[in-house]
Amino acid sequence: MPIKASDDDPEKAQRFRDAALPYLDDAYTLARYLLRNATDAEDAVQECYLRAFRHFGSYRGPAMKPWLFAILRNVCRAEYARRATAPTSAIEDVAESAEQTPLWHEAEETPEAQLVRRWDSDTIRRLVAALAEPFRETFVLREIQNLSYREIAKVAEVPVGTVMSRLARARAMLRSAWLAEEEQRK
């Protein structure tokens, strides 16, 4: 049963609270970006914290945030799998081929094209949410969660080189979307 935290040691629970609960907003942010649905994100974060608590006894590092994120990511993966088999819910557009197929077209920008400085957080969220899954994950871990490349590699279970290429792709895609958006605003 995933729902209950079966370990009854209150002292351990207090240590866990102190160590892990400060990252609740960060965990929720990551889940929102990975699952793109508020209810599913809440469920995933709750499950993540209960799993983390069960494994807290054997926790020796790394830093708490990437450790929680690695657990959360696995929970979200399970949710993808559930969505893929649930006929009623929308199937996530996670194409395994996403890594090989170019998903964006280079905007026909001139080198002088300037990005608008001020963007409201809704626009940013929308543009980031539109990125394909592995790129979105890497981008959010870097730009919003401020993880190092090494930490991202651990969370996403890929080599650092893959983190670098995904991040390059993610930023290039976002830049194109960004410039296109700007074009529309003119």
Add this chain to the structure above:
Amino acid sequence: MTCDEAEILLHALIDGELDAGHAREVESHIAGCPRCAAALRDYREMSKAIAEAGAGYTAPAALRQRIEAALPQPRPAPNRRAVLRGFAMGSAVSALAATGLVAIVLRNDDVERIQSEVVSAHLRSLQAGHLTDVISTDQHTVKPWFNGKLDVSPPVIDLTAQGFTLIGGRLDYIDARAIGAVVYRRRQHVINLFVSQTSSTERRPAKIDTIQGFNIRHWSERGLNYWAVSDLAKDELADFGERFENAIRAAG
């Protein structure tokens, strides 16, 4: 350095992940390449804009409460068996009196008191490592298990097809009386459905209340009182209750 190489490495430059030697190489490429220079400038603008706008989310308070509630409490809560003994000996009442809580209990009317007991029982079921006494997804296993243990054995309805998985049954204690709890699950959420006998056979339509962040749907029908309690959202709990009621009526 080619543009292809620079396209990857300039990100490491932005993120401060590049060693000094490589950083110099990338910088000297950018100095002579307007295209890469524009990209670098845009990426820096983007990072800055994101940092300034704040693209994170704030976790809902209810989520924090649910996680808190699922963790062992700082002071160990009495386990279910201890509570059971307490009721049997009447010592729970004196314990309440001793801590001055009896005033609060007396001010509450019966409905509220029982609802808060229902929530406590729900919490205990999640915490004490004792969600189910009989574990089965088969209603024909769960239903007979209650026989002989209670004055009235609760109806056990299979709602798996409707998205509520039956996971078992349990004996619990509400209002100092043994009561049957039928346990369902939806995604990671547990629903405890408590069922007790009532002297009135009058049908009471469902009412949903929220106590300590948990939703309770209470209704009465054919001499039985029902409380469905869960951390599910109200609409989903209402959906559960309606499907349950419909299934009972369909079964005659």
